[in-house]
Amino acid sequence: MEAPGTNEEKEIEELWEKYAGGKNVEARNEIVLKYTWLVKRIVLRFKGSYSNFGQMDDMVNQGIIALIDSVERFNPDFGNKFESFASLKIRGAIIDYMRKQDWIPRNQRNLAKELEEVYGELYTQNGREPAREEIAEKMGISLLHLDKILQQRHNAIILSYEEAINEKMMVASPLIHNSQEKTSPEPEALYNELKLKLVEAIDLLNEKERLVVTLYYYENLKLKEIAEILGVTESRVSQIHSAAIIKMKNRLSSY
Numbered sequence: 001m002e003a004p005g006t007n008e009e010k011e012i013e014e015l016w017e018k019y020a021g022g023k024n025v026e027a028r029n030e031i032v033l034k035y036t037w038l039v040k041r042i043v044l045r046f047k048g049s050y051s052n053f054g055q056m057d058d059m060v061n062q063g064i065i066a067l068i069d070s071v072e073r074f075n076p077d078f079g080n081k082f083e084s085f086a087s088l089k090i091r092g093a094i095i096d097y098m099r100k101q102d103w104i105p106r107n108q109r110n111l112a113k114e115l116e117e118v119y120g121e122l123y124t125q126n127g128r129e130p131a132r133e134e135i136a137e138k139m140g141i142s143l144l145h146l147d148k149i150l151q152q153r154h155n156a157i158i159l160s161y162e163e164a165i166n167e168k169m170m171v172a173s174p175l176i177h178n179s180q181e182k183t184s185p186e187p188e189a190l191y192n193e194l195k196l197k198l199v200e201a202i203d204l205l206n207e208k209e210r211l212v213v214t215l216y217y218y219e220n221l222k223l224k225e226i227a228e229i230l231g232v233t234e235s236r237v238s239q240i241h242s243a244a245i246i247k248m249k250n251r252l253s254s255y
Helices: 007-023 025-034 036-045 053-073 083-103 106-126 132-139 143-152 152-170 185-202 207-218 222-231 232-253
Strands: none
Touching: 007 025, 025 036, 025 185, 036 053, 036 083, 053 083, 053 132, 053 185, 053 207, 106 143, 143 232, 185 207, 185 232, 207 222, 207 232, 222 232
8 A cells, every 4th residue: 555645644534533532443453554555665675684575574563563553652633744653663663673683694794883883983083084995905805895895784784774863763753752741842852953963964975875865765766776767786876875874874973
């Protein structure tokens, strides 16, 4: 099921009213069914981090559990969009589940971590973005090997980034805190600051990296689709994406 249209939105609004009237389980289940598309969309974001349909099914199940919890906790009176509220919960549940399952081999995690650490050290040491040649030299590898790491470690790097951002969003987002406490201005201030930091991190990227990040995170395109737009291979998009995420994560590490 795709995102709801106008008629669908009216139907969902009526279901919310019905559910708010007495926490009707049938109405809750109908709302959950209306938003299963949201779970599937978020699960597909992590495609490549799981190797078979059984794992995908497990992730969808975790997402559905989080979706049910979101419906039960959501308060429409605060004026927040349910999709935004539920997305944070669903993403957090799926990331936590993936981390516990440890689907990404440990050696891939270690190489991804080493790459990030080297980037951070060189950035601090030189006060600027390190060149690929400098990173490769510091790691004692060739440029070809570095590109291979960026491509193959894409999933570990992306999961690490998604986890870090989602953790900060869960702490700072007024969507989460307003559902429990509407009077505190702190979550909204932290949320706005986080958005500003993300914008600053994106601004540091080069043109091609910004385009890849925009198409992937804001337009929800797959790596294959981005590759077609850029006229490059999917593996090259993985390299660009990984490099961009390392830069952004380094920028956000002190926040």
